[in-house]
Amino acid sequence: MTPEPGPDPGGDPGPSGWTVPGQVGVGPWEGSWPAGEHWDPELLEHGDRRNVVDPYRYWRREAVAADLARRAHPFHVAIENLGHDHNIGTVVRTANAFGAAGVHIVGRRRWNRRGAMVTDRYLRLHHHAGAAGLVAFARGHGLAVVAVDNVPGALRLEETTLPRECVLVFGAEGPGLSPELRAAADLAVSIAQFGSTRSVNAGVASGIVMHGWVRAHADLSDAW
Numbered sequence: 001m002t003p004e005p006g007p008d009p010g011g012d013p014g015p016s017g018w019t020v021p022g023q024v025g026v027g028p029w030e031g032s033w034p035a036g037e038h039w040d041p042e043l044l045e046h047g048d049r050r051n052v053v054d055p056y057r058y059w060r061r062e063a064v065a066a067d068l069a070r071r072a073h074p075f076h077v078a079i080e081n082l083g084h085d086h087n088i089g090t091v092v093r094t095a096n097a098f099g100a101a102g103v104h105i106v107g108r109r110r111w112n113r114r115g116a117m118v119t120d121r122y123l124r125l126h127h128h129a130g131a132a133g134l135v136a137f138a139r140g141h142g143l144a145v146v147a148v149d150n151v152p153g154a155l156r157l158e159e160t161t162l163p164r165e166c167v168l169v170f171g172a173e174g175p176g177l178s179p180e181l182r183a184a185a186d187l188a189v190s191i192a193q194f195g196s197t198r199s200v201n202a203g204v205a206s207g208i209v210m211h212g213w214v215r216a217h218a219d220l221s222d223a224w
Contacts (some may be wrong), residue, residue, distance in 0.1 A: 015047070015057065025049035026057055038063035051117055053224045065122045071099060071222065075213050076143060076167040078104035078134050079202060080178055081111050087173055089115025090203030096123055098210040099218075104167065106134050106181075115203070131180035134167070143167045147185035148209050149177045150199055154190035162213045163187070170202045170209075 015026035027047040033039065040048075040060040048057045056064045077095045079088055088111045095103045096119035104126045105111055113120060128134045138145050144163040147154075148170050162168075169185065171177035176199070182188070191200065191208055199205070 029058065034058075038067075051119070055224065061121055068096075068099070068122055069101075069124065072101040073099045073213070073218060074165045075100055075162075075210075075217075076102045076104060076138075077170070077206060077210065078106055078167050079170045079206070080131075080172045080181070081105050081107040081109075082172040082175070082178075086112050086115065087201050087203040089113055089117075089120075091170065091206045092116040092123065092125075093119045094203070094207045094210060096120075098214055100210070102126055104128060104134055104137070106131060107172075131178055131184060134169070134181070135184045138167050144186045145169060145181070145184055147177050147182055147188040148190070148205055149182065149188060150190045150193075151176075151182060151188055154188040157189045157191050157209060157212050160187075160189055161216050162189070162209075164217050166213075168206070168209055168213070170206055173202055 014030060016028055016030045025048050029044040033041075033044050038059050040058055040063075043058045052059075052064065056067075059067075077091060077100045079091050081088060088105065092103050092113075093116050100123070102124040103120075106128045107130070109127050126137065128137070135145060137143075142165060144166040146162060146166045146168050148157075148168060163186075169177065169181055171181070177185075189209070191205060193200070200208075
């Protein structure tokens with residue numbers, strides 16, 4: 001299901017603007033409602049204030065998730081959740097923005113969803129109790145395991161082409177990747193840094209590395 005072009009704001013039928021200062025999104029649909037199962041009657045009637053791009057305005061959540069899955073890139077993202085890391089929500093939100101095929105939480109099942117800004121509702125989320133589960137998933141789906149950490153032998157991300165079909169693995173804030181995932185990695189990459197800190201946080205690192213994948217492999221004509 002390909003997103004339909006957004007309606008002309010000046011046309012009729014179409015969305016009305018919000019009349020309350022500070023409101024985000026689009027108001028109720030004016031005129032005859034469009035036909036199609038992907039449209040959400042409640043949003044058409046009351047307006048859509050969700051954090052979604054314009055082509056998905058008024059779409060049912062399930063329809064948005066299905067279309068994102070159809071358009072997803074062939075890379076996954078994994079992060080170890082060893083101590084209820086607050087960066088996980090940021091990683092999830094960034095994975096949504098870059099079109100990851102899935103996000104994997106390794107370790108604790110519960111994680112702080114606040115930073116995800118509800119983007120987790122549109123992604124395929126997987127949970128693995130430990131590193132072995134993630135590695136088994138990767139091997140079973142033909143995905144190279146790419147460890148992102150400042151460890152001896154890691155290649156510079158800036159000088160390396162990431163595998164097209166892979167799972168990008170990020171460690172918990174502080175300790176970095178667990179020894180199990182480091183040992184299982186097919187490739188380790190690090191981000192070039194020039195300051196005094198040993199590492200950037202997982203949320204920032206994930207955005208840098210995912211963008212590196214996009215620069216190498218994505219069809220930019222498919223971007224919003």
